[in-house]
Amino acid sequence: MIQTTLNNGIFTITLNRPEKLNSFNFEMADQMKEALMKAESNNEIRCVLLTGKGRAFCAGQDLAEATEVSEDPERDLSEIVYHTYMPIIKGIRELEKPVVCAVNGTAAGAGANIALACDIVIASEEAKFIQSFSQIGLIPDSGGTYILPRLIGQALATALTFLGEKVSAKDAVDMGMIWKAYPADSFMDEAQAIAQKLAKMPTKGLGLTKRSFNAGYSNDLESQLKLEAELQAEAGKTHDYNEGVQAFLEKRKPEFKGQ
Numbered sequence: 001m002i003q004t005t006l007n008n009g010i011f012t013i014t015l016n017r018p019e020k021l022n023s024f025n026f027e028m029a030d031q032m033k034e035a036l037m038k039a040e041s042n043n044e045i046r047c048v049l050l051t052g053k054g055r056a057f058c059a060g061q062d063l064a065e066a067t068e069v070s071e072d073p074e075r076d077l078s079e080i081v082y083h084t085y086m087p088i089i090k091g092i093r094e095l096e097k098p099v100v101c102a103v104n105g106t107a108a109g110a111g112a113n114i115a116l117a118c119d120i121v122i123a124s125e126e127a128k129f130i131q132s133f134s135q136i137g138l139i140p141d142s143g144g145t146y147i148l149p150r151l152i153g154q155a156l157a158t159a160l161t162f163l164g165e166k167v168s169a170k171d172a173v174d175m176g177m178i179w180k181a182y183p184a185d186s187f188m189d190e191a192q193a194i195a196q197k198l199a200k201m202p203t204k205g206l207g208l209t210k211r212s213f214n215a216g217y218s219n220d221l222e223s224q225l226k227l228e229a230e231l232q233a234e235a236g237k238t239h240d241y242n243e244g245v246q247a248f249l250e251k252r253k254p255e256f257k258g259q
Contacts, residue, residue, distance in 0.1 A: 002015065003016045006044065006045060008196065009044065009046035009047060010046070010196065011035075011039050011045040011048050012049045012051070013035050013036075013039075013050045014051055014053050015028075016052075019054075022053065022054065022058040022059060024058070024060070024111075025065045026065065026080075029085075029088065032088055033088060036048075036088070036092065036095060039095055040091075047195045047199040049100050049102060049195040051103075051188070052105065054104075056105040056108075056111075057105050058112075058114060059111055061080060061109060061110055065080070066080060077138075085113075088114060088142070093210075096210055097206070098120065098198045099118040099120075100191060100194055101114075101121045102123075102187065102188060102191035103115050103121065103122070103124065107123075107129050109133055110141060110142040112130060113140065113142035113143050116143075120179050121179055122180045122181065124169060125169050125183055125187075126184050127181070129172050131164060132164050140161050144161070148177075150217070152177050156175060202243075202256045203256070204258060205235050208231045211231065212224070212227055212231055239257055239259040240254075240256045243255060
């Protein structure tokens, strides 16, 4: 259900349940969580590239499993959120390595919000983003009520979540939801190029930048400025900082090691 490959520092995670539009069940969630833990622990991994197989990126939750849970009087849907989506979103956001999401097709419900939790999101021009929760009487989960308003503002986020309208890749770019959209025939080549660039960059510095962005969601200005000073001190002790400065002085291309 989850395929992974590691090549030249790029750890590609492919959602591989195309017959179900890559919708998540418990087994698939466990494999996804395992992949994210591997990305964290393996120092050879410098960048994560997340994508889907088939015509969809991810349709969100497998509703057959959700129905089974909700019909059991001893269970409720929070079980799925706690087991599946909370660990996945936290895993993406807390991973101090760049995560690129290549949205190959429809990203609906939790599938859309998993994509938006990633650091750099690109999409095929054929992709669609849908906050589909309202269509079945649910609220946006997987960080949707947290991340989406911060990306596009509360007015747009409210309209998209209440109305459940499809958002084209082009419109997603225009409203600041994602970074770029590319023609379908060149889309994965562009994703690979971005991942290759990131995999050769100073991984530790990128990770510290991500940590500071995460903290900035809740810090006041003074706290954030202090955090920047602390993280700058940490970045200044890395191999890659020293290599970057030395390469600049020697007028050569730096060779970063992610350390």
